[in-house]
Amino acid sequence: MTEPTPTATPVAIGFTRDPAGARELLARASGALLDDRRPLADEELAALAALPDDQVVPLAALAHQVRLAWRGPNVEVEGILSARTGGCPEDCHFCSQSSRFDSPVKATPFLDDAEVLAAARETAGLGASEFCIVLAVRGPDARTLARLTELVPMVRAETGLNVAVSAGILTDDDARRLAEAGVHRYNHNLETARSFFGSIVTTHRWEERAETCRLVREHQMELCSGVLLGMGETDAQRLELLSQLRDLQPDEVPINFLNPRPGTPLADRQPIDAWEAIRWIALFRLGLPGTILRYAGGREVTLRDLQAMGMTAGINALIIGNYLTTLGRSPDEDLRMLEDLRMPVGALSAVI
Numbered sequence: 001m002t003e004p005t006p007t008a009t010p011v012a013i014g015f016t017r018d019p020a021g022a023r024e025l026l027a028r029a030s031g032a033l034l035d036d037r038r039p040l041a042d043e044e045l046a047a048l049a050a051l052p053d054d055q056v057v058p059l060a061a062l063a064h065q066v067r068l069a070w071r072g073p074n075v076e077v078e079g080i081l082s083a084r085t086g087g088c089p090e091d092c093h094f095c096s097q098s099s100r101f102d103s104p105v106k107a108t109p110f111l112d113d114a115e116v117l118a119a120a121r122e123t124a125g126l127g128a129s130e131f132c133i134v135l136a137v138r139g140p141d142a143r144t145l146a147r148l149t150e151l152v153p154m155v156r157a158e159t160g161l162n163v164a165v166s167a168g169i170l171t172d173d174d175a176r177r178l179a180e181a182g183v184h185r186y187n188h189n190l191e192t193a194r195s196f197f198g199s200i201v202t203t204h205r206w207e208e209r210a211e212t213c214r215l216v217r218e219h220q221m222e223l224c225s226g227v228l229l230g231m232g233e234t235d236a237q238r239l240e241l242l243s244q245l246r247d248l249q250p251d252e253v254p255i256n257f258l259n260p261r262p263g264t265p266l267a268d269r270q271p272i273d274a275w276e277a278i279r280w281i282a283l284f285r286l287g288l289p290g291t292i293l294r295y296a297g298g299r300e301v302t303l304r305d306l307q308a309m310g311m312t313a314g315i316n317a318l319i320i321g322n323y324l325t326t327l328g329r330s331p332d333e334d335l336r337m338l339e340d341l342r343m344p345v346g347a348l349s350a351v352i
Ligand code: SF4
Pocket: 088, 089, 090, 091, 092, 095, 096, 097, 098, 135, 136, 137, 138, 168
């Protein structure tokens, strides 16, 4: 069980009693992923997840090599726009946009075309290649779908950006219409493992999320399906989630860390330890070698000064600017970090 660690208390790094065994495990994973280009089995990932804390640096180093070998040096930068905020009828316990919790986020209507286009132009100006329009809804109703199918071609034509959409659970017909409108990538997060989902959401099922992910692929949009770590799930459940994602074969996985929001049922949970976050970034890269792994919400409060280390532990994409309901650090700081790391910003080629 991974219990959250109060951020004020320093955590001693655990040392391995079997350094030769740890080296051998890492060497075998390296041989599989770099020499044989073979994905690891679930059991191999579980063995790596059990390495002690003093092996996180070599684990992260291997994950970085795997990212370079499978995805290259480029980092894809994306801006997201909360085009309709708050008032969501669902009860995801981490989310300040749910109307069921007494959170400070208030419901706002769908932004108008000019506001969406202005945000898209600003995103393009930062050098981003992807712009994601996010709506806090269970799924799109007829009016919302009609707006999206008008907006997406407009944003593409005005800015040249690839347009992604996140609008909840889809029917087959919704997915077809969004694909026809030119949606490049659809975001629908699994968030957490199937076995833990019922502790976090009671108004819809994990299977509904997985089904939407399958429809996105079926209609040939790229699938973006993210995770939210640090909600009280066990290490075994993180491995379960990784395995479930591997089955869905997403093109992109945003990695979010819980940033506890006031008024939500998870408001009092502490962010996970930064070292633990680096370990899991590396494990997600080793489990999803050819996938875009994107830094998303909660990285500032969780990783603090270790944010650059995450970029050398398997991350190869960033959301820059603000998140849906929380402020990210400034785009300039992120772009400077990439410059300091000598990581070029650019669109990533198709998944290998
Ligand atoms: S995560 Fe999405 S579906 Fe859940 S409450 Fe928030 S906006 Fe609604």
